[in-house]
Amino acid sequence: MGRREIEERLFADFEPLARSAGVELLDVEMLSENKMTVLRATIYRPEGITLDDCARAQRILSDRLDETDPIPGSYSLEVSSPGIERVLRRPKEFVIYRGEPCQVNLFAPKDGKRVFEGRLVELAVEPDGGETVVIEVDDEAGRRGKSTGGKSEFKGSNAQVNGRKTEPVPGDRAGGRRLVSFDRKNVSKVKLLYRDERFKKGRN
Template sequence: MGQKDVVDKLFEVFEPFLKDMGYELLDVELTSDMGRQILRVTIYKTEGITFDDCIAVDKALDPILEELDPIPGSYNLEVSSPGLERTLKRDKEFEIFSGRECRVNLYAPVDGKRSFEGILVGLDRSADEESVVIRDEDGDIALPRHNVSKVQLVYKDQPW
């Protein structure tokens, strides 16, 4: 089984299990660092993710991973929150993080710009082509998804 197949299978197994625990599964990655394999699981819940949440999920996933044994050799399991400046990857993240400040980078310029910042409205599937919609001081901007190279949350320090 290839790496993508392993990741897809684990996502499929983990997602309903973690939903029952009260978490949204955002991502499963299999990567390596200095020759050591790392299985990275990113979770989310509205109230935020604590260290205790990460420990609970780690302990809950361990027996599943033992049973499935999907990764040859040894690896480290890392469970984490999405982070303040997460790059959005899956469609459901556009819904989860709607209302948050973001930056959208494009492959080709639109109105002479390759980068836009604003409040994430979400995905618009109503037109012929799917768009990422953000709102800035001038209103809503629909950017064709096929032209979007990256959508990243932007942390703005609050003056409180």
């Protein structure tokens, strides 16, 4: 069984257990650190994660691992909060963090750029099953309502991505805005951007 398959099985197994502990499971990663296998479970609550939350979830998930023993060899379990510049991996994270500042890094450039910053709008699932990352960026062309030359078009308070209407994200609406979409296959990572003045309890 490959690493990704193990992560998916553990996530499906752990998710209801985490909810029973009063937290939401964001992700499970199997990592190699100092030649040791580490299972890292990331948990979330809107009001913030405490040490007690981590300890409670750790006990529940550790007991489950003792029952199922899903990984051959020795490993350790870590339970942690998301951190302030989290890289988003799972669809549920794009829902939880909608409207938050983020950075999108690309494998191949779009409009001559590999890095874009804006507010997270959504991870859209297209009719063919593909996924599209959508962010909202400041833009003079957006304020004038002109086409951006890509897949996104800003029209007043709403916008369209690939012909699908998308509601504006929460936040300061001053100035021009436009939506920019990226084929997820070309996205190397989507990272939250939290600076000191924007730090929120739910992300610590």
